Amino acid sequence: MTSTAFNKRGAPPPRFNALRATPFGLAAPLRGAAFSVTRRDFLRTGGVVVVGFAVGGGWPRRSGAQPSPGTIAGRSLDPRDVDSFLAIQTDGSVTIYTSKVDVGTGLRIAMSQMAAEELGIPIDRITVVEGDTALTPDQGGTGGSTGIPRGAVEVRQAAATAREALLTLGAEHLKRAPADLTLDGGEVRPVSGGPGVAIATLVGGKRLSLRVNPKAPLKDPTRYAVVGKPLLRPDVPAKCTGQHTYVQDHTVPGMLHARVIRPPAIGATLVSVDESSVRNLPGVRVVRIESFLAVVADDEWAAVRAARTMKATWSEWSGLPGSEGLDRHVRQSAVERDEVLVNRGNPSRDRPDVKRLTATYWWPCQSHASIGPSCAIADFRAEGTTIWTATQGTHGMRASFSRVFGIPADKLRVIYLDGSGSYGGNGNDDVAADALLLSKTLARPVRVQWMRQDEHGWDPKGPPQLLDVGGGIDAQGRIVDWETQMWVPVTVPGGRPLLGVDAAAIPQPHGQSSGNISQNGDPPYAASSVRVVVHWLKQTPLRPSNLRAPGKIGNVFAVESFTDELAAAAGIDAVEFRVRGLTDPRALDVIKRAAAMIGWQSRPSPNPRPAGGTRLVGRGMAYARYKQAENYVAMAMDVEVDRSTGRILVRRVACAHDCGLVINPDGLRNQIEGSIVQTLSRALREEVTFDRSRVTSVDWASYPVLRFPEAPGVEVALIDRPTLPPFGAGEASTAPVAAALGNAVFDATGVRLRAVPFTPERVKA
Amino acid sequence: MPRYALRVNGRASTVDCWDPGEPLLYVLRNKLGLHGAKFGCGLGQCGACTVLIDGRAARSCMTPVSQAVGRAITTIEGLGTPERPDPLEAAFITEQAAQCGYCTSGMIMAAKSLLQQTSHPTPDQVKQALAANICRCGTHTRILNAVLRVAKA
């Protein structure tokens, strides 16, 4: 019998029908080596095995969706071309094309505002196409707060170039000098008044065929009419009425639903599958490729049930150190190399007038913990494959998937759709690989959504960070001989290994990266000498990735907590101590502003009169210049600590924020508020736990996050610098949160918290 | 296949489900095309799937379809539209109380339930009513303000 589960004849197979192929021969398995195998064959052979039970007949042939070419004729993707970023349509509306995606950050509206300003068109005439490898130029992935300073700034320069061209075209049309003309309301018009000409008339529907002119003059910020306004984000009405299409909501005709069954131990291999365990679930197929195991069905619930019911035997594996005492493990981990990142001034080791301190800080392994588990749809076709994904790096995904799956890049289209907030690299890339693996095997569009335990258990993690900080203060309270040593995983070039691809034993790069995790390890304050040493570890227990503001949150936690320790040791007020060490007026502005907002009273910590009974109150301050080169952020917090329960209640947070030019103040505030609340959650609650074999914090009970009753009031002051370049703001205000909180707890209680999360046990200790 | 008669957003419909234990969430999303309620955990821990059943907030991921029969089910699609949002939705839009927005529909339905029982809740009552709904983006301040905006109206 050569029929497979996919045939049109509905006869239930005597045993089961299966398909096999080697991992690299997946291209057309259904038309290729289809034959039935016995259970013994199944157990004995590697390669791909698809088992179908054909309840109620086979699946219909796929139909519907048009093939998606990887490229579109006539569409420029060259980032040197204006046409790559902008199209002026026949109706005078403008489409922006960008690889930077709006992961709930407000990038769409901010970028539109910047373009509208240069092009002199109403904001509602602009639409944004994001993250589509067939349509958008590659401006890099969305990360490191580059959406505005790179993505939108490039679009703005293209718009400024287009503006010049439109003025020239308008000048010819109106027979006036370009200098007499302006762009406004979608028209080129004489400055002095009188009739103009619509940009649609000048170029509507046509290409501009221009190189981006890096010197094209930008509009004078004093004349901004759109930039700086708190315009509403275009996606919010649909998000608030249940109409917004997330990748989780997207459907493709003929799409199958799949769930992947991950092993009970991270490094375990699949020994055997008892396919009879899911035999009575309707229309369920089992796909096995080496140790990659999935269930697929027309009905999503059937796939979910099958994944739950499936009996499989896995090998034993216990290669993890366990999260208990992980700081000791990290300190003893093998070092790839040491790197001196900062080395300025001359250490003065033996000065008797210097009071010296040392302290160790710990930031645990944390999860992105996206509220919606990662999801993707892949539609593999020889003529052109499409992936719908919420990845923050569509172009990077195309490059890596093209290599790994052997699909020419021009035959692979990756299309971004909004997902649940991803905060860096959650499970989005892995789930897309799962979907592509299955679609390529089954020659059907396949949707995979992870379950809660998959997202918590298998998203690549923010790695743990261990820091030793030492330094002193002299008799005048000046910082002497600061030294930071940090133990963090080294960056290994090559992409992060994809879970499904590894399980299927398909070769792929095994890179390791968690973003720029060593930044902000040095204090921003004057010191006689500063040294920062990184002990780059060969490995970290769980697969790492870039989790929002990678490394900076932990590093600033250590640096700003230690600064506070020095101030307390010197008997100097924490704000005063910082102000003394700074000369940059922008730094001083944010600190003074945040202090004023919280009603800072100058005195040394701890609080000599921390209220009554077991309820102690205190305030803390922390400051950071993000990456030592971008945003200035100061944060003051007012907390109450119950000494008997160890519970911390954050009563108020005041943040002063300077990111240069403010594009959309409300979108910016939303990002800052979110950064603060999310990081409070990370500081107060979050730690990935694992035993020797697996992650054990796999849901919201075992990986608790901050909830409404603990959510503080957050006040944000924006310091606008209209003549300076804009920085991104999705990360910077996360950096001082944990230190401001720890410093406030110290002020209230005299207890210095040096390890995150700040659990009641640690507060009481 | 067993057939279930449901009343969703005031409209009667029948759905075929092979499993009487299929959660209402999957039925709404896959059989009725109502994508407003989201899958977050399937464990009753996050609130992303919140709908109203007989006017009360309920976890559609924990409600078997067989137990939804004969009850009035309201999803966020039963409130308003982007063009004509219901007052609570309008407040969320005014406050821009969403980042990724994946939690938003559940938040609105949980708040709707609260406001139907307590039309002028205090901030603490709102916080308690939403305590079981997770927002990972940290939009809490705005969500609270949006609900209070309606509570005060």
Ligand code: FES
């Ligand atoms: S999906 Fe229902 S409570 Fe989380």
Ligand code: FES
């Ligand atoms: S807005 Fe993203 S989870 Fe709430």
